[in-house]
Amino acid sequence: MTSERKRILKIRDLRVSFKTANGLVHAVRGVDLDVYRGETVAIVGESGSGKSVTAKQVMGIRTRNEVVESGTAEFTYVGSDGAEHTVDLMSLSDKEMVGLKGNHIAMVFQDPLTSLDPTMTIERQLAEGIREHTDLTGSDLHARCVELLELVGITEPEARLKSYPHQLSGGMRQRVVIAIALSCDPDLLICDEPTTALDVTIQARILDLIIELQRKLGISVIFITHNLGVVAKVADYVNVMYAGKIVEAGTTEDVFFDPRHPYTWGLLSSMPSVSASREERLFTIKGNPPNLLNEIVGDAFAPRNPFALEIDFVKEPPRFEVNDHHWAATWLLDPRAPKVEMPAQLRSRIAQMRQDGGEAR
Amino acid sequence: MGAAGVVEQGGPLLSVRNLRQYFKIPGGNVVKAVDDVSFDIMPGETFGLVGESGSGKSTTGRAVIRLDDITSGSIVFDGDDISGKLSKEVAQRLRTNMSMVFQDPMASLNPYRKVIDTIATGLDAHRPHMDRREREELVYQMMDRVGLSRSQANRYPSQFSGGQRQRVGLARALIMNPKLVIADEAISALDVSIQAQVVNLMRDIQQETGAAYLFIAHDLSMVRYISDHIAVMHLGHIVESGRTDEIFSHPVHPYTRSLISAIPRFNPQVERDRHPLVYDAKAQGIRYDEGSYHIVSGTHSVLATDQQLEAWVD
Numbered sequence: 001m002t003s004e005r006k007r008i009l010k011i012r013d014l015r016v017s018f019k020t021a022n023g024l025v026h027a028v029r030g031v032d033l034d035v036y037r038g039e040t041v042a043i044v045g046e047s048g049s050g051k052s053v054t055a056k057q058v059m060g061i062r063t064r065n066e067v068v069e070s071g072t073a074e075f076t077y078v079g080s081d082g083a084e085h086t087v088d089l090m091s092l093s094d095k096e097m098v099g100l101k102g103n104h105i106a107m108v109f110q111d112p113l114t115s116l117d118p119t120m121t122i123e124r125q126l127a128e129g130i131r132e133h134t135d136l137t138g139s140d141l142h143a144r145c146v147e148l149l150e151l152v153g154i155t156e157p158e159a160r161l162k163s164y165p166h167q168l169s170g171g172m173r174q175r176v177v178i179a180i181a182l183s184c185d186p187d188l189l190i191c192d193e194p195t196t197a198l199d200v201t202i203q204a205r206i207l208d209l210i211i212e213l214q215r216k217l218g219i220s221v222i223f224i225t226h227n228l229g230v231v232a233k234v235a236d237y238v239n240v241m242y243a244g245k246i247v248e249a250g251t252t253e254d255v256f257f258d259p260r261h262p263y264t265w266g267l268l269s270s271m272p273s274v275s276a277s278r279e280e281r282l283f284t285i286k287g288n289p290p291n292l293l294n295e296i297v298g299d300a301f302a303p304r305n306p307f308a309l310e311i312d313f314v315k316e317p318p319r320f321e322v323n324d325h326h327w328a329a330t331w332l333l334d335p336r337a338p339k340v341e342m343p344a345q346l347r348s349r350i351a352q353m354r355q356d357g358g359e360a361r
Numbered sequence: 362m363g364a365a366g367v368v369e370q371g372g373p374l375l376s377v378r379n380l381r382q383y384f385k386i387p388g389g390n391v392v393k394a395v396d397d398v399s400f401d402i403m404p405g406e407t408f409g410l411v412g413e414s415g416s417g418k419s420t421t422g423r424a425v426i427r428l429d430d431i432t433s434g435s436i437v438f439d440g441d442d443i444s445g446k447l448s449k450e451v452a453q454r455l456r457t458n459m460s461m462v463f464q465d466p467m468a469s470l471n472p473y474r475k476v477i478d479t480i481a482t483g484l485d486a487h488r489p490h491m492d493r494r495e496r497e498e499l500v501y502q503m504m505d506r507v508g509l510s511r512s513q514a515n516r517y518p519s520q521f522s523g524g525q526r527q528r529v530g531l532a533r534a535l536i537m538n539p540k541l542v543i544a545d546e547a548i549s550a551l552d553v554s555i556q557a558q559v560v561n562l563m564r565d566i567q568q569e570t571g572a573a574y575l576f577i578a579h580d581l582s583m584v585r586y587i588s589d590h591i592a593v594m595h596l597g598h599i600v601e602s603g604r605t606d607e608i609f610s611h612p613v614h615p616y617t618r619s620l621i622s623a624i625p626r627f628n629p630q631v632e633r634d635r636h637p638l639v640y641d642a643k644a645q646g647i648r649y650d651e652g653s654y655h656i657v658s659g660t661h662s663v664l665a666t667d668q669q670l671e672a673w674v675d
């Protein structure tokens with residue numbers, strides 16, 4: 001957090017909708033996001049809140065019924081000419097995008113099967129990626145493929161390279177996709193739920209790998225996940241998304257130890273507490289997320305927010321700064337608002353967590 | 362999360378004995394994906410299956426619901442032997458009474474079918490003459506329960522987020538009130554608040570209908586919360602199994618211990634520098650074919666040689 005932090009991605013006022021038979025789905029409603037060199041930014045939030053759609057904009061991946069209503073995404077990189085370039089990813093041609101994707105930006109998609117070709121062996125799929133940005137051929141190329149599989153913890157790499165995707169377990173497929181993404185030494189790596197199918201030990205290993213590469217190569221990572229333990233491990237900054245907007249952002253410590261938005265409170269409260277007995281019901285946020293077909297008035301979370309103020313139903317809250325690296329968009333932070341504390345249960349949980357070092361047992 | 366009122370008496374709902382599932386892979390090798398696995402699931406209980414990636418969890422699930430022909434072993438479900446060729450009658454019963462939620466939601470949903478029809482699959486197969494309104498109403502109710510909105514009923518899978526797709530699969534599996542649901546990483550793709558919602562839902566359904574769950578997952582904190590019994594798999598073997606509290610309070614096998622130590626903590630200051638225990642069967646000289654199952658206490662058993670057991674239980 002020194003003054004030399006270098007911003008490599010700057011997203012502003014991103015708005016994306018989808019045309020459906022029932023009308024326009026407003027999936028992303030004004031997202032701002034900054035990513036700095038060598039840092040990891042996590043996006044957490046409710047399922048369907050627009051995390052993947054946001055990330056896919058950076059990759060220029062859009063479906064036919066998708067409408068980008070506004071937004072810029074300035075990406076800064078050092079080109080092969082050695083000079084620094086800044087481009088707006090939202091207005092690049094497909095061809096320009098392909099050039100960037102091979103060499104500077106890579107993404108690990110949420111659904112590993114869909115990003116692998118079922119008719120091609122793992123080796124061909126890996127080799128294809130590597131060949132695009134290196135001159136490796138023959139046995140060197142093969143050796144690199146083996147090395148990459150070993151890197152992501154796949155045993156018997158030789159046999160696995162000859163396999164087809166359906167012959168691998170879910171977690172192995174996911175790791176192959178990670179290996180492909182890493183193969184191009186990207187400046188910016190976007191991981192969309194990269195470890196959901198992985199058991200805890202492999203997950204820890206992949207996360208360590210990403211952290212290590214990051215330290216070594218200074219890559220930046222956007223990490224989308226719902227696993228707050230993973231966030232605690234990898235992220236420097238956390239953005240909490242709800243119904244197409246970022247509602248709270250700060251350092252990982254800010255968000256875990258001093259959450260301010262009632263949705264963040266709900267999210268943190270929903271983690272199974274380690275001492276929870278099985279007779280206890282898990283805490284859930286009452287109600288359903290808003291229907292994104294409708295226009296949203298006020299704070300989108302208000303109908304589910306037990307602490308909602310009248311104004312929450314009328315007017316959209318602006319961002320209130322908690323400190324210079326932490327803000328939340330909730331009227332509760334307005335100086336005129338009544339003083340509302342986070343739920344007592346969450347407060348004691350956070351206190352407990354800080355005290356005993358977050359022991360899960 | 363067994364229903365409080367269900368008394369575990371009578372026989373198991375599912376009984377798996379010496380299950381083996383081998384696959385030939387390129388290069389002439391054979392993968393012993395599942396190698397001599399035995400376990401029982403009682404009616405109305407939740408049986409958690411955990412273990413590292415590639416340890417054979419999905420393969421076990423797929424074998425139980427007979428998606429693959431098994432190499433050897435026996436599977437008895439609700440009184441029917443389902444290990445061999447299935448008669449029409451048994452196949453029909455199996456399809457009504459057992460369902461599965463798949464690990465890859467996108468790959469298991471037909472991209473050209475609207476989700477309303479996907480969720481109604483079971484209804485259409487077993488009650489083909491159902492009134493259209495009634496069918497629709499049942500699907501809507503199910504969608505409500507898993508936290509999807511009715512306005513999404515006519516969409517196609519590609520138009521959903523990852524977590525929403527997984528809930529479509531869940532709705533499809535639950536709509537027939539099956540006796541056994543195999544949930545393969547069914548909640549891993551969901552955010553924590555929806556996870557909690559789905560887990561509560563699964564438990565409600567269990568309480569209402571007495572369904573049993575084979576709950577395959579890698580998130581031990583959730584598995585611990587949801588399961589009555591747990592089996593830990595590694596390299597195709599169950600290395601340790603027992604009641605949830607037995608496993609968590611006295612893990613014996615070093616692999617189980619390493620798994621438990623790898624559960625992420627929620628404190629960023631601690632988590633960044635924490636390194637879980639490492640388990641390497643080869644390096645520690647553990648060969649599963651040399652061990653046999655030893656009872657530690659009650660239902661708690663461990664795959665080990667006599668010497669290993671002595672060293673591990675201290």
Ligand SMILES: Nc1ncnc2c1ncn2[C@@H]1O[C@H](COP(=O)(O)OP(=O)(O)OP(=O)(O)O)[C@@H](O)[C@H]1O
Nearest residue numbers: 018027047048049050051052053520521522523524
């Ligand atoms: N092609 C599409 N057509 C219509 N709606 C879509 C389409 N793709 C996504 N959506 C909707 O846009 C919203 C945001 O989707 P997105 O995939 O970004 O969610 P997410 O935050 O990644 O959720 P998850 O955690 O479940 O993956 C969802 O409500 C989804 O249903």
Ligand SMILES: Nc1ncnc2c1ncn2[C@@H]1O[C@H](COP(=O)(O)OP(=O)(O)OP(=O)(O)O)[C@@H](O)[C@H]1O
Nearest residue numbers: 167168169170171384394414415416417418419420
């Ligand atoms: N059709 C197949 N052909 C060849 N090998 C297979 C096939 N299906 C599974 N395997 C192999 O069997 C082993 C067990 O796979 P399985 O999918 O059961 O693992 P898993 O425990 O579910 O892992 P994950 O947590 O990664 O999903 C793996 O080594 C896998 O590569």
Ligand SMILES: [Mg+2]
Nearest residue numbers: 052110522523
């Ligand atoms: Mg997503």
Ligand SMILES: [Mg+2]
Nearest residue numbers: 169170419464
């Ligand atoms: Mg699996």
